[in-house]
Amino acid sequence: MKSRDLQYLVSAGESPTMEFKKSTAEKERACRTLCAFANLQGGQLLFGVTPAGKVLGQHVTDRTLEELAQEFQGFEPPLFPEIQRLPVADGREVLALRVERPTLLPVSFRGVPYERVLNTTRVMPRANYQRLLLESLHATDRWETQPAPGWTVDKLDAKEIAVTIEESIRRGRSDDPGSRNPTDILRGLGLLMDDSRLSRAAVALFCKGDKPIPDFPQLTLRLARFKGTTRNEFLDNRQYHGNAFELMRRAERFLIDWLPVAGRIVPGRMEREDMPLLPVEAVREALANAFVHRDYASGSGSVGVALYDDRLEIISPGELHFGLTPEKLLKPHESKPWNPLIASTFYRRGHIEAWGRGTLKIAELLQQAGLEPFTVASEMETVTVTFKLPGKHEEVSGGVSGGVSGGISGGIGNLLAHIESHPGQKAAQIAATLGVPLRTAERWLRQLKTNGKIEFRGAPKTGGYYPTR
Numbered sequence: 001m002k003s004r005d006l007q008y009l010v011s012a013g014e015s016p017t018m019e020f021k022k023s024t025a026e027k028e029r030a031c032r033t034l035c036a037f038a039n040l041q042g043g044q045l046l047f048g049v050t051p052a053g054k055v056l057g058q059h060v061t062d063r064t065l066e067e068l069a070q071e072f073q074g075f076e077p078p079l080f081p082e083i084q085r086l087p088v089a090d091g092r093e094v095l096a097l098r099v100e101r102p103t104l105l106p107v108s109f110r111g112v113p114y115e116r117v118l119n120t121t122r123v124m125p126r127a128n129y130q131r132l133l134l135e136s137l138h139a140t141d142r143w144e145t146q147p148a149p150g151w152t153v154d155k156l157d158a159k160e161i162a163v164t165i166e167e168s169i170r171r172g173r174s175d176d177p178g179s180r181n182p183t184d185i186l187r188g189l190g191l192l193m194d195d196s197r198l199s200r201a202a203v204a205l206f207c208k209g210d211k212p213i214p215d216f217p218q219l220t221l222r223l224a225r226f227k228g229t230t231r232n233e234f235l236d237n238r239q240y241h242g243n244a245f246e247l248m249r250r251a252e253r254f255l256i257d258w259l260p261v262a263g264r265i266v267p268g269r270m271e272r273e274d275m276p277l278l279p280v281e282a283v284r285e286a287l288a289n290a291f292v293h294r295d296y297a298s299g300s301g302s303v304g305v306a307l308y309d310d311r312l313e314i315i316s317p318g319e320l321h322f323g324l325t326p327e328k329l330l331k332p333h334e335s336k337p338w339n340p341l342i343a344s345t346f347y348r349r350g351h352i353e354a355w356g357r358g359t360l361k362i363a364e365l366l367q368q369a370g371l372e373p374f375t376v377a378s379e380m381e382t383v384t385v386t387f388k389l390p391g392k393h394e395e396v397s398g399g400v401s402g403g404v405s406g407g408i409s410g411g412i413g414n415l416l417a418h419i420e421s422h423p424g425q426k427a428a429q430i431a432a433t434l435g436v437p438l439r440t441a442e443r444w445l446r447q448l449k450t451n452g453k454i455e456f457r458g459a460p461k462t463g464g465y466y467p468t469r
Helices: 003-012 024-039 062-072 126-137 158-170 182-188 200-206 244-258 280-293 340-349 358-368 411-421 427-434 438-450
Strands: 018-021 043-047 082-087 093-099 112-117 120-123 220-226 234-241 261-265 272-276 303-307 311-317 375-379 382-388 395-397 400-402 454-457 464-467
Touching: 003 018, 003 043, 018 024, 024 043, 024 062, 024 093, 024 112, 024 120, 112 126, 158 182, 158 200, 158 244, 158 340, 200 244, 200 340, 220 244, 234 244, 244 280, 244 303, 244 340, 244 411, 280 303, 280 311, 280 340, 280 358, 280 382, 411 427, 411 438, 411 464, 427 438, 427 464, 438 454
Parallel strands: 018 043, 220 303
Antiparallel strands: 043 093, 082 093, 112 120, 220 234, 261 272, 303 311, 311 382, 375 382, 395 400, 454 464
């Protein structure tokens, strides 16, 4: 910094990254502020400037600098502020101190951590201290990289592992490893420890059925359909345990059962087509993000899906990390996944976009559908994504408009489960087995095809319906 730059800095006043001290007599309080700067994004402190912005300077001697150096010994981990001496007048100088954000966080001064809130330095709350500590250790020591004692490959879902590698190859997100042995695949995905023990990430992604209980109770999904717009009365309430992929499928089936649809008349065809009230890909991306970015360290945590008359909420335990805010999520941003191994596997499987694009994709899909933007809230150690359901959703085509149908009955979920267990059947066979009219079965089948859950394979007379998975 040049002396001529000093007046420019002083004229800008104090800020979250700038503070003035009249002299080094305030060196202890100054070190608290330097500590707070380091815990945020770095900052500058000027000795020889009053809080009102008047440049006084002070006489700086070797003794002055020695006393500052002694004060700096109170930083833990060690912090070494850069010091510049800026001459002002009559042999006086302003001392400009700068600190950057260090790799090891949080920083404390004399055993106390500090943080900066606007222009004020204060003692850091315990929750913020713990968050900074976790973020600092994240690269080398996090929940997903820890071993899963007592877990072996035979306790994992081999089919789920096989589907993952096949999808990854098909999408061009992995090279063919040349082996379909589950252990080899897990090693290639980075889910084995150096000594070949399973990582917790492997369990979260591929455990069989309800096997995570009691070792990992947090591998849980809560689903609820509430009557009205409050949590006073349930219309449906479910809870499942299992791996992340299975839980995501459970959530999708629940929404197929309960999420309203909008009807429209297709041009040139005198029949109604049911369309989901929310873009399927947008909801799927939000669900995947909930499983990928959640905090798995809390044994009581779980992903939640709550559907009300006016909105859909997807809730995941944990906080936004690395300076990310709800506002930043809606703009291009660097992606630093809280669970990189789990995120990488979801990406290979095709469940999430390239990192940092997911929330932007959701916003684009809602805009294309003419719907209100989604919101993100981070509070009470949870992150909640909310989709507003349109009160009236009509699509006009060829002068004919369709209104909103009521909530879908649970029968459509039964139909999907039947197709998964009896693939290849035709509509008439399915209707007879489920005991529903053929027209009802055909309507449900159209809706499942629209949602991408099933597909028809083969010739019209001899083919049948299959799950897309």
